[in-house]
Amino acid sequence: MNNITLTPRLELIAKKIAKDAVLADIGTDHAHLPIYLLENGIIKSAIAADIRTGPLQKAEENTKKYGLESKISLRLGAGLEKVQPHECDTISIAGMGGETIAEILQDAKWTNSPNYTLLLQPMTMIYYLRKWLWQNGYEILEENVCKEDHRRYVVMTVKGGYDKKDVPLYKCCVSNALLKAEGVKDYLQAQLKKENAALDGLKQGKNVDNDRLNEQKLIVDTLKQSLEAIV
Numbered sequence: 332m333n334n335i336t337l338t339p340r341l342e343l344i345a346k347k348i349a350k351d352a353v354l355a356d357i358g359t360d361h362a363h364l365p366i367y368l369l370e371n372g373i374i375k376s377a378i379a380a381d382i383r384t385g386p387l388q389k390a391e392e393n394t395k396k397y398g399l400e401s402k403i404s405l406r407l408g409a410g411l412e413k414v415q416p417h418e419c420d421t422i423s424i425a426g427m428g429g430e431t432i433a434e435i436l437q438d439a440k441w442t443n444s445p446n447y448t449l450l451l452q453p454m455t456m457i458y459y460l461r462k463w464l465w466q467n468g469y470e471i472l473e474e475n476v477c478k479e480d481h482r483r484y485v486v487m488t489v490k491g492g493y494d495k496k497d498v499p500l501y502k503c504c505v506s507n508a509l510l511k512a513e514g515v516k517d518y519l520q521a522q523l524k525k526e527n528a529a530l531d532g533l534k535q536g537k538n539v540d541n542d543r544l545n546e547q548k549l550i551v552d553t554l555k556q557s558l559e560a561i562v
């Protein structure tokens with residue numbers, strides 16, 4: 332039987348999951364992450380949840396293929412709606428937009444507790460997700476960077492139960508945790524290139540939104556300052 336091979340994003344998440352964790356993998360797709368973790372003796376058991384029937388059927392096939400039916404509970408549903416608070420201590424949400432991840436956590440307020448470790452990998456709107464997390468009493472304990480298909484991604488290690496903080500969006504383009512990450516310089520350089528292009532686009536637009544333009548300038552300045560601060 333062939334071993335499961337994870338993408339760099341999922342491999343990074345796997346490295347951050349504690350030994351003997353009980354995992355809820357949201358948006359599990361083909362259940363590669365929980366199967367890999369169980370096959371390597373890292374977790375005790377897992378819930379594999381997905382909103383789509385097709386991927387969940389494939390997850391069921393994979394679960395049977397590896398003989399893990401007693402260790403993986405398959406759930407059809409949106410976000411954490413089919414997961415009970417007592418059923419897990421670790422939650423992974425990968426491959427979704429930052430706004431969608433925030434909505435999933437908003438609908439499962441029990442995740443805002445230090446009893447749970449959240450591993451979040453936003454594909455888009457990462458500034459928005461950081462802002463939402465801080466606003467709602469979650470703390471970003473660690474951020475790690477990986478490269479996949481010529482693009483860089485961030486995996487956040489998050490816990491709830493902290494003081495709420497209202498942070499301006501432009502300051503949410505970085506975090507103290509991100510600045511400590513290996514490979515952060517390349518990541519920030521890529522972000523700066525993207526945000527500079529967005530700034531140029533706003534400047535060249537016919538109907539300039541001054542508030543949006545000023546915010547974009549602040550984002551670019553924050554990224555520049557963060558890069559300069561990296562030794």
